[in-house]
Amino acid sequence: MEFGADLSITYVMGGLAREYDPPHEQRLLHWLECGDRSGMPVDPRLWTEGPIRSTYPACMAVKAAAEQGPEAAERYLRALREGLLCFRRKLDAKEALVEEARGAGLDVARFRSDIESHAIVEAFGADLESTRAIPPEAHELEMVAPAGSGGERLVLPSLAFEGEGGTRWIFGEAAYDDWRGAALAAGGQAAGEPAPDVLTALRRFGRMAGPEVEAVCDLPGPRANAELWRLAAEWRVTPVRVLTGVLWEPA
Numbered sequence: 001m002e003f004g005a006d007l008s009i010t011y012v013m014g015g016l017a018r019e020y021d022p023p024h025e026q027r028l029l030h031w032l033e034c035g036d037r038s039g040m041p042v043d044p045r046l047w048t049e050g051p052i053r054s055t056y057p058a059c060m061a062v063k064a065a066a067e068q069g070p071e072a073a074e075r076y077l078r079a080l081r082e083g084l085l086c087f088r089r090k091l092d093a094k095e096a097l098v099e100e101a102r103g104a105g106l107d108v109a110r111f112r113s114d115i116e117s118h119a120i121v122e123a124f125g126a127d128l129e130s131t132r133a134i135p136p137e138a139h140e141l142e143m144v145a146p147a148g149s150g151g152e153r154l155v156l157p158s159l160a161f162e163g164e165g166g167t168r169w170i171f172g173e174a175a176y177d178d179w180r181g182a183a184l185a186a187g188g189q190a191a192g193e194p195a196p197d198v199l200t201a202l203r204r205f206g207r208m209a210g211p212e213v214e215a216v217c218d219l220p221g222p223r224a225n226a227e228l229w230r231l232a233a234e235w236r237v238t239p240v241r242v243l244t245g246v247l248w249e250p251a
Contacts, residue, residue, distance in 0.1 A: 001201075001216055003183060004191035011066065011073055013059035013124060014131040024051050031085070032244070037173070039211040039221075041245030042085050052084070052092040056124070061097040063123045064114035068106055075104040075206075082207065086242045134158055135169055163187030176215060195219075198227045199250070202237060207249040 020027070024047035035042035046052070058080050065076035079100045083089035091097055094115065101111040114120055159170045159179065164187035170179055184190070195218035202208055205216070214224040228248055231237040240247040 001193070001196060001204075002180070002190055003188055004193065006189045006191065007183065009070065009074070011062060011077060012130055013062055013127045015059050015124070015128050016055040018056055019054050020051060022051070024048070027051075035244050039245070040085075040209050041242035041247060043088055043243035045243065046084065046088040046090070049088060050090040052090055054092055057092050057094070057097060058084070059127070060120050060124045061091075061101070061111075061115055063120050063127070064111055064117075065101065065104070065106055067114045067120075068110065072104070072106050076101060076106060078206070079104045082247070086247065131158075134171075161186035161188065198224070199231060199236060202248060202250045207240065207247050209245065209247055213248065 028044040028047040031042050031044035031047075034040075035044075052058075062073060062077050062080065066073035080091055080097075083091050083100055089096065089100075091100060094112075097115065098108060098112055102108050157172070159182070161168045161170070161182045163183075165185050166187075168182035168186045170182050180190075196204065196216065198213055198217055198219075201213060201216045205212070208216070210221070210225055210228065213219065213228060214221055217224060219227070228237060228239075232239055232248075236251050237248050238251045240249060
């Protein structure tokens with residue numbers, strides 16, 4: 001929203017775990033801790049009801065969605081994140097991933113063809129290689145995936161801003177001001193547009209959580225929540241309950 005057309009996003013899939021083995025209690029607790037720190041709604045009962053075997057199929061599905069353009073990749077990645085983290089969907093098999101493509105408005109026939117292609121396997125492999133090239137200054141933020149996941153070591157999250165000013169990396173749970181500073185240092189130009197109102201943001205991005213509304217609309221938490229519930233009382237937005245919180249969508 002702040003940088004407009006001057007910023008384009010390329011998603012690099014890091015492949016969190018090639019294979020998950022039980023027990024899953026550690027993962028359930030980790031999700032709850034992440035939700036507590038971020039304020040984002042989460043439902044980790046996935047790990048007790050129908051745990052996924054691997055994140056690799058979902059990563060390859062995002063690469064397949066990207067064949068239909070960056071907006072398709074954005075919509076699809078969001079659908080997977082909500083499906084796994086909020087709605088306990090077991091998204092680690094082809095047909096489940098195809099259904100998410102349908103819900104995200106993708107060309108399903110093309111998606112199905114792409115996800116079965118060798119080109120997508122190669123594209124995901126290239127992403128895995130690129131994550132191994134993360135600069136050494138990120139090593140202190142390195143985390144080890146839980147036991148039984150294959151032992152991959154990852155730096156999460158990481159972003160690289162690339163532009164005329166070179167490349168600027170952001171690692172870990174950095175504040176938005178750090179992201180903005182890195183974008184400007186790489187040569188980005190802020191659009192100078194005012195922050196949108198809540199309803200405009202929801203129409204632009206679709207379903208959002210409270211902390212996302214706060215960030216996009218530049219509103220402190222109490223004001224963002226008050227505005228969301230005011231719009232809900234007017235039947236203009238709809239709250240979607242998740243175990244630890246709420247997602248919001250246009251009515």
